[in-house]
Amino acid sequence: MATGTVKTGPQDLPPSGGYGPVQFERIKLRQILSAKSTLLTYAACTGLGFFVMFYEYRQIRRERVEQLSGRFAIQALLQAERDRQFLKQVRRNRDAEADLMKDYPGWQVGKLFDEARFIGDDPDKFIEPNISEYFAHARCVGGFLHLFNYSLNV
Amino acid sequence: MPISPIFRNPLTDLSGGLLTFENTECEDRELKAIECVEAYGLPKGEEKCKILITDFKECITKFKSFTRVAIMRNERLRQYRAGQREEQFEELPRFDAV
Numbered sequence: 408m409a410t411g412t413v414k415t416g417p418q419d420l421p422p423s424g425g426y427g428p429v430q431f432e433r434i435k436l437r438q439i440l441s442a443k444s445t446l447l448t449y450a451a452c453t454g455l456g457f458f459v460m461f462y463e464y465r466q467i468r469r470e471r472v473e474q475l476s477g478r479f480a481i482q483a484l485l486q487a488e489r490d491r492q493f494l495k496q497v498r499r500n501r502d503a504e505a506d507l508m509k510d511y512p513g514w515q516v517g518k519l520f521d522e523a524r525f526i527g528d529d530p531d532k533f534i535e536p537n538i539s540e541y542f543a544h545a546r547c548v549g550g551f552l553h554l555f556n557y558s559l560n561v
Numbered sequence: 562m563p564i565s566p567i568f569r570n571p572l573t574d575l576s577g578g579l580l581t582f583e584n585t586e587c588e589d590r591e592l593k594a595i596e597c598v599e600a601y602g603l604p605k606g607e608e609k610c611k612i613l614i615t616d617f618k619e620c621i622t623k624f625k626s627f628t629r630v631a632i633m634r635n636e637r638l639r640q641y642r643a644g645q646r647e648e649q650f651e652e653l654p655r656f657d658a659v
Contacts (some may be wrong), residue, residue, distance in 0.1 A: 508636060525616045530618065
């Protein structure tokens with residue numbers, strides 16, 4: 408249903424005297440910075456930035472060298488502590504195994520029943536445990552936690 | 562028993578180490594076992610060098626070690642379920658030790 412009234416009057420025509428003039432020339436925007444001053448500002452900012460970065464980076468290098476020197480100085484201590492902690496953990500594992508398997512028939516600590524891991528070796532020789540033996544009495548997620556912590560500290 | 566290749570080319574020496582266990586923890590055991598078998602010959606060496614070969618196999622497969630860990634874990638789980646143990650696991654090893 409068409410609504411509204413049907414136009415029946417005279418036809419639409421241009422206003423008397425014609426339409427006004429059409430604006431088709433470009434109107435330039437108001438200029439705040441000219442090309443030259445833009446380039447100058449850019450050069451000044453970049454130069455200042457490089458200048459500051461040069462001095463800051465020199466300071467950062469100095470501090471990094473200092474940190475590295477300190478780390479190198481205590482490297483032997485850190486490694487010794489790490490080895491010590493490793494051996495302590497191996498002893499803890501052995502004690503845990505002895506406590507755990509005391510009622511297990513035929514079990515000997517450090518061996519698979521009565522068979523040593525390496526038959527030909529000296530029984531007093533220290534066998535470095537692999538990763539599954541090292542985490543044998545801890546949760547399965549322990550190795551991943553160690554890996555994550557280790558990768559954070561590198 | 563070292564087996565020398567029929568054709569030698571530059572890749573022979575480059576790829577020679579890929580088939581052995583050199584640069585691993587088992588290189589000494591491998592060398593000892595190989596030299597023992599070489600001294601006695603293959604048929605006699607298999608019985609004479611049995612200990613060396615067994616140790617070398619244990620070194621590369623770690624079968625006994627994994628079996629040990631599996632038995633201990635099963636025993637721990639059994640004790641925990643039977644109520645003989647309050648905590649199933651021991652404390653986590655300290656960080657930065659490995």
